[in-house]
Structure formats: structure tokens, C-alpha cells
Amino acid sequence: MAGFDKRVASVEDALAGLQDGMTLIAGGFGLCGIPENLIRAIQQRGTRDLTVVSNNCGVDGFGLGVLLEDRQIRKIIASYVGENALFERQMLDGELEVELTPQGTLAEKMRAGGAGIPAFYTATGYGTPVAEGKETRAFDGRHYVLEHAIRGDFAIVKGWKADWYGNVIYRHTAQNFNPLAATAGRITVVEVEEIVPPGTLPPDQIHTPGIYVDRLLCGQFEKRIEQRTLSA
DSSP states (O other): OOTTOOBOSSHHHHTTTOOTTOEEEEOOBTTBTOOHHHHHHHHHHTOOSEEEEOSSOOBTTBTTHHHHHTTOEEEEEESOOTTOHHHHHHHHTTSSEEEEOOHHHHHHHHHHHHHTOOEEEESTTTTSGGGTTSOEEEETTEEEEEEEOOOEEEEEEEOSEEETTOOEEOOGGGGTTHHHHHHSEEEEEEEESEEEOTTOSOGGGOSBOGGGOSEEEEOOOOOOOSOOOOOO
16 A cells, blocks of 8 residues: 555455454444455454444344354444344353444444544433433433543445545445444545546545545455345
8 A cells, every 4th residue: 555545455454453452343234334354354363352333243144243253252332233143142141241322322423433522412312221320411401411432443344436545435325334434443444346546436426535544445245135025
């Protein structure tokens, strides 16, 4: 990688510097828009004791679920357990530290981290277990909970197209948490389906500017369907 060119040759180069005990922010929602290749590479590296921030933790045997199988995640900050039976079992057995966070609050915690905002107040969760142990305050007669921003040592993101400079476009609902995650990593790694020369992408269609991206990788994707429903 030289100058503004964010391309790297391999997943090993993309994840250089990822160490045990780090905080990893992962884009995606369910299995939609997840950085499949980077997750699998983390599993193969054997990086352990990770704190993972993601909307959920994939499914059994795919996505972030493969890191649960190898006991590589120490703590996860997520919105819901979802379709992952292993996630549920490890949480109930006390093997996995879980911090469940309302979905909108989780998104804002990432956005705030990327924007340099240390904390913010939200009405979501007041009067529920979500607010236990947190500072609360009333504004104009309504109660709010203080939530702290999230920053990760690494952010791994799935895009659709990008140019060499790291300007990224996401495709439809695969946008989800990815743009927020991209801003919140001290090192942000993006894997995409296609990398094009600078000037190819329309500037008004860019979702994540290249200034947020440190490393860029082109990959092949399975794009597995989380739950398939068929009618007779």
C-alpha cells in the first residue's frame, strides 16, 4: 500500500496488527453485508479474547459464529442473539460476556465513536435493565440515559464497490451497520466485490469516504441466506 492507494494483496496483510484482547467492530446485519472473508481469516489466525461489537453474532457455523465455535470471543456487544444457538448457550452458561444494547443505541454508539463524541443521552432503555448502573438525567421533563461511544482497535466492513482510494459504495440493505462500523475503527479494513480505478465511481453515490478506510481487499462471497422460507 502506497500513498492514497488502500489496496492490500491478502487477508493476512489486511489484518496485520490484530492481536489477542483487542476490540473488533464488525459490520453487517444477520448475514446481510458481513465481511465473510475477514471473519474466516480471523478464525484461522486464532486471535483470541476478542471483544466483538456487532448487531448480532452470525449463525452457527457461519459469520461471526465461527469465532464462537473456537472460543475466540470473550465479550460481545450486540442487539440480539438471533439465529445462533451456540451464542445463546454460551451466554446462558456464563462462558461468554454479553452486553445487549438497543439496536438504535448501538448504531449511535458507533457513529458517535467515529465522530469523536465521547457520550450522548438517549431516552431508549430508561426504566429498564438497560439503564442499570448508568447515569440518567432529565431534560424538559423526560428522562434520558447516558451512553458511551464505541471505538474499536479494528473495524471489519463489507462493501460492494470501492476505488483504490477506499471510497466505498454499499449495495441496498447490505449498507446496514457497515458505514457506522467503518468510522469507528482505529484501523478499518473493507472487503468488497469489486475494486475500480479512481474516478470511476460517481462521487454522489459514495457512502464511506476513503479517509475512513485504511486497508482495502477484494474478495469472493458466499452470501448465505440466514433463513429460507418456501411455500408449497
